[in-house]
Amino acid sequence: MSAPDDTDLALVRLLMEDAGQSAGALGRKVGLSQPATWRRIRRLEQAGVLRGRRLRLDPEKLGLGVTVFLGVKLATKGRVGLEDFERAVTAIPEVRMVEHVLGLYDYRLRVVARDLADFERVLRRRIMTLPGIGNVEANVLLTEERRPGPL
Structure with a gap:
C-alpha cells in the first residue's frame, strides 16, 4: 500500500x-x-493501518473502581524467559495491558480491581507468584484524560 x-x-x-x-x-x-x-x-x-475495532468500557460501572499501573523488574532474566513471564501475566484476567518497556522496569502492567483490597489479593496471589518476578512498583490511577484525535 x-x-x-x-x-x-x-x-x-x-x-x-x-x-x-x-x-x-x-x-x-x-x-x-x-x-x-x-x-x-x-x-x-x-495494510495493517487499522488493527481491529474496540469498545471503550467504563470500568467503574462494571464494578472495577481501581486501576493500578505496575512497574515490574524481572529478577532472573537468564533463567526465566521473557516469553514465560508474558504468557503467565497475560493469563491473569485483572491484567488489562502488558507492555515490555526500556528503562528502570522491564514491564509496565495495567491492572484493574474492585477496590484496593481486591488489588492487594491480585498482587499477592497472582502477580507476585509469577515466574521471574523481582521488584514491583505500584501507581494508583487517580484520573485519566484522553486526547482525542490522530496520533
Whole structure:
C-alpha cells in the first residue's frame, strides 16, 4: 500500500472518534460513496493501518473502581524467559495491558480491581507468584484524560 492520503487520514480520524460508524456515514463526511469508503477501509485494514475495532468500557460501572499501573523488574532474566513471564501475566484476567518497556522496569502492567483490597489479593496471589518476578512498583490511577484525535 502506498502512503495514506488525506482522505485515508480523515477516515482514520473519524474511526478513532467512533469505530461503529457505517461506511455510508463515513463516506458522506469525507465526500466518497459508500462502496469507495468501504474499499478504502478494507485497504487500510489489509495494510495493517487499522488493527481491529474496540469498545471503550467504563470500568467503574462494571464494578472495577481501581486501576493500578505496575512497574515490574524481572529478577532472573537468564533463567526465566521473557516469553514465560508474558504468557503467565497475560493469563491473569485483572491484567488489562502488558507492555515490555526500556528503562528502570522491564514491564509496565495495567491492572484493574474492585477496590484496593481486591488489588492487594491480585498482587499477592497472582502477580507476585509469577515466574521471574523481582521488584514491583505500584501507581494508583487517580484520573485519566484522553486526547482525542490522530496520533
